[in-house]
Amino acid sequence: xxxxxxxxxxxxxxxxxxxxxxxxxxxxxxxxxxxxxxxxxxxxxxxxxxxxxxxxxxxxxxxxxxxxxxxxxxxxxxxxxxxxxxxxxxxxxxxxxxxxxxxxxxxxxxxxxxxxxxxxxxxxxxxxxxxxxxxxxxxxxxxxxxxxxxxxxxxxxxxxxxxxxxxxxxxxxxxxxxxxxxxxxxxxxxxxxxxxxxxxxxxxxxxxxxxxxxxxxxxxxxxxxxxxxxxxxxxxxxxxxxxxxxxxxxxxxxxxxxxxxxxxxxxxxxxxxxxxxxxxxxxxxxxxxxxxxxxxxxxxxxxxxxxxxxxxxxxxxxxxxxxxxxxxxxxxxxxxxxxxxxxxxxxxxxxxxxxxxxxxxxxxxxxxxxxxxxxxxxxxxxxxxxxxxxxxxxxxxxx
Amino acid sequence: xxxxxxxxxxxxxxxxxxxxxxxxxxxxxxxxxxxxxxxxxxxxxxxxxxxxxxxxxxxxxxxxxxxxxxxxxxxxxxxxxxxxxxxxxxxxxxxxxxxxxxxxxxxxxxxxxxxxxxxxxxxxxxxxxxxxxxxxxxxxxxxxxxxxxxxxxxxxxxxxxxxxxxxxxxxxxxxxxxxxxxxxxxxxxxxxxxxxxxxxxxxxxxxxxxxxxxxxxxxxxxxxxxxxxxxxxxxxxxxxxxxxxxxxxxxxxxxxxxxxxxxxxxxxxxxxxxxxxxxxxxxxxxxxxxxxxxxxxxxxxxxxxxxxxxxxxxxxxxxxxxxx
Numbered sequence: 001x002x003x004x005x006x007x008x009x010x011x012x013x014x015x016x017x018x019x020x021x022x023x024x025x026x027x028x029x030x031x032x033x034x035x036x037x038x039x040x041x042x043x044x045x046x047x048x049x050x051x052x053x054x055x056x057x058x059x060x061x062x063x064x065x066x067x068x069x070x071x072x073x074x075x076x077x078x079x080x081x082x083x084x085x086x087x088x089x090x091x092x093x094x095x096x097x098x099x100x101x102x103x104x105x106x107x108x109x110x111x112x113x114x115x116x117x118x119x120x121x122x123x124x125x126x127x128x129x130x131x132x133x134x135x136x137x138x139x140x141x142x143x144x145x146x147x148x149x150x151x152x153x154x155x156x157x158x159x160x161x162x163x164x165x166x167x168x169x170x171x172x173x174x175x176x177x178x179x180x181x182x183x184x185x186x187x188x189x190x191x192x193x194x195x196x197x198x199x200x201x202x203x204x205x206x207x208x209x210x211x212x213x214x215x216x217x218x219x220x221x222x223x224x225x226x227x228x229x230x231x232x233x234x235x236x237x238x239x240x241x242x243x244x245x246x247x248x249x250x251x252x253x254x255x256x257x258x259x260x261x262x263x264x265x266x267x268x269x270x271x272x273x274x275x276x277x278x279x280x281x282x283x284x285x286x287x288x289x290x291x292x293x294x295x296x297x298x299x300x301x302x303x304x305x306x307x308x309x310x311x312x313x314x315x316x317x318x319x320x321x322x323x324x325x326x327x328x329x330x331x332x333x334x335x336x337x338x339x340x341x342x343x344x345x346x347x348x349x350x351x352x353x354x355x356x357x358x359x360x361x362x363x364x365x366x367x368x369x370x371x372x373x374x375x376x377x378x379x380x381x382x383x384x385x386x387x388x389x390x391x392x393x394x395x396x397x398x399x
Numbered sequence: 400x401x402x403x404x405x406x407x408x409x410x411x412x413x414x415x416x417x418x419x420x421x422x423x424x425x426x427x428x429x430x431x432x433x434x435x436x437x438x439x440x441x442x443x444x445x446x447x448x449x450x451x452x453x454x455x456x457x458x459x460x461x462x463x464x465x466x467x468x469x470x471x472x473x474x475x476x477x478x479x480x481x482x483x484x485x486x487x488x489x490x491x492x493x494x495x496x497x498x499x500x501x502x503x504x505x506x507x508x509x510x511x512x513x514x515x516x517x518x519x520x521x522x523x524x525x526x527x528x529x530x531x532x533x534x535x536x537x538x539x540x541x542x543x544x545x546x547x548x549x550x551x552x553x554x555x556x557x558x559x560x561x562x563x564x565x566x567x568x569x570x571x572x573x574x575x576x577x578x579x580x581x582x583x584x585x586x587x588x589x590x591x592x593x594x595x596x597x598x599x600x601x602x603x604x605x606x607x608x609x610x611x612x613x614x615x616x617x618x619x620x621x622x623x624x625x626x627x628x629x630x631x632x633x634x635x636x637x638x639x640x641x642x643x644x645x646x647x648x649x650x651x652x653x654x655x656x657x658x659x660x661x662x663x664x665x666x667x668x669x670x671x672x673x674x675x676x677x678x679x680x681x682x683x684x685x686x687x688x689x690x691x692x693x694x695x696x697x698x699x700x701x702x703x704x705x706x707x708x709x710x711x712x713x714x715x716x717x718x719x720x721x722x723x
Contacts, residue, residue, distance in 0.1 A: 068537050068538045069559045072537075072561065282581075285516065292516075338580075339557075339581050343631075344600065344631075345601070382628075
């Protein structure tokens with residue numbers, strides 16, 4: 001009965017990607033991709049292309065994967081894409097879609113917009129998949145019952161690097177970080193990781209200089225002297241751990257530090273959910289399919305939006321329903337796993353609705369390792385050694 | 400006719416043990432090395448390392464044992480190894496893009512290839528090398544299994560999590576069976592009544608009735624001391640009497656031994672790291688497992704169910720074919 005109603009609602013809304021098909025035998029499964037066109041910093045490296053549809057292309061590929069299965073099971077998947085220019089626009093779009101019966105949302109949003117949408121009265125029975133933000137508070141004190149996290153948290157990223165650094169016995173970290181609120185979040189996660197895995201932050205420095213436009217034809221001479229200045233005289237350390245999420249200077253640390261030390265963090269060796277260098281566990285297939293589909297390389301945000309769309313597809317395929325309450329229960333059940341080319345089924349943590357996942361540790365051009373590292377033990381899931389485990393969580397949810 | 404005759408003679412000879420003493424040749428595809436290693440089954444010495452195209456994975460021997468056919472994923476073709484000359488003598492270029500796994504029917508007339516990148520199963524005429532059909536299936540097709548009578552071929556699609564049953568006369572998909580996540584291999588029981596489909600990430604083997612296309616049973620593997628996510632079923636093979644099945648369990652580094660009649664798991668045999676594909680010696684006495692991460696191959700005695708020996712092959716060994 002509920003299914004019928006939802007189907008009728010979806011049919012009324014119509015589909016952005018094609019005319020409504022009123023085939024009684026089909027289960028309409030519309031998925032919303034909701035985003036805001038944020039002003040994003042340009043990559044410092046000229047080698048990196050400027051991409052304006054990160055995330056969206058991943059969701060589209062995820063849709064096409066869902067459609068392939070759905071065609072056979074008579075599940076009619078569609079993707080409703082809404083990208084707004086400001087926060088008010090995002091909230092208005094969400095209201096409009098929720099009012100029209102949509103309940104399954106892939107959110108390519110920062111915490112502010114994400115929470116504004118999650119807290120809408122009409123969103124209380126929706127399922128919102130966070131495919132972008134690594135903010136730890138979203139999984140902690142600010143967690144919401146209707147928000148699941150496909151993106152890895154900052155804590156997971158920092159822990160993934162910390163485990164590898166512990167394995168290397170590179171235990172003395174020199175922390176250098178940028179001046180943005182997001183850097184502050186990652187820095188907190190890095191400090192927590194150091195405490196958890198027996199590392200020591202021997203010194204920390206904030207870098208506030210703005211290098212400006214990415215074009216710097218003769219600027220390399222200045223950079224060559226700036227980076228040693230930033231890093232000189234630091235206490236004895238094994239690595240420089242950098243947090244520079246806005247790509248203002250991190251790229252410039254490589255080969256320019258005062259002492260010859262490896263750089264890890266947001267540049268150098270990075271903990272990510274996806275990277276072009278990754279080919280393990282069938283990953284080449286996804287890279288290849290994405291490149292054919294979008295005519296460019298797959299970024300981490302594309303992967304996360306792809307994975308979020310696949311989470312909905314997998315749940316609908318297995319539970320054979322689009323009812324949000326049924327799907328939410330299924331996503332939190334033991335029966336749910338989704339394949340993300342990581343060599344194991346990925347499932348949601350009950351306590352904060354974070355998707356468990358191994359993370360890639362990658363340099364600019366090749367995969368270095370994957371965490372969790374061997375030797376770090378957990379009674380249930382090795383992947384729960386990354387991020388906030390059940391006893392540590394600040395998230396309090398009713399069920 | 401001649402081929403049929405020699406095949407039935409061969410089957411008749413097996414119970415007499417006439418094949419037991421003969422040395423077989425074991426062909427192992429090495430994904431990373433772009434080679435196929437050929438070993439002597441009795442001495443386990445390497446006879447030859449044959450250069451192939453880039454990224455050799457799926458490997459089968461033709462029923463007349465004259466040719467070993469290898470999927471060459473990165474060169475979008477199949478390489479054909481002459482089992483007398485022990486070299487690549489020709490290629491099939493109409494295999495479709497990125498071939499990963501293949502199967503040959505029992506008559507040896509047709510080659511069925513899973514094209515991982517294109518969501519297709521390509522049917523090749525073995526003699527002419529021409530593509531007879533391209534059958535659209537799910538996303539990332541992989542496993543290929545031909546029924547004993549050649550009437551049905553089963554393909555698995557990893558991303559779609561389905562086993563697609565294809566009629567080999569009409570090239571139509573007659574059934575799509577939803578199985579667990581990332582199905583990798585499809586293998587018919589010797590009587591043709593069931594298709595066993597392994598699911599790598601799902602951690603199960605679905606036993607599908609080949610007539611009704613219903614899932615009759617799902618095998619799960621609970622190994623004490625091994626985390627469940629490491630149990631990743633891939634290769635499936637049956638003993639010659641059809642009573643016992645072997646399933647390679649990937650990163651759990653084990654081969655499961657299953658009683659086909661009761662579906663009970665009789666044993667787990669520890670082998671090298673990440674066994675994917677396995678093959679039975681044509682006389683039925685030994686099972687061989689290609690261990691991807693330790694660059695070696697484990698020999699298992701089918702009677703005692705003991706891993707007897709592990710020998711080095713090339714890098715990232717993937718699949719195995721055997722000439723008696």
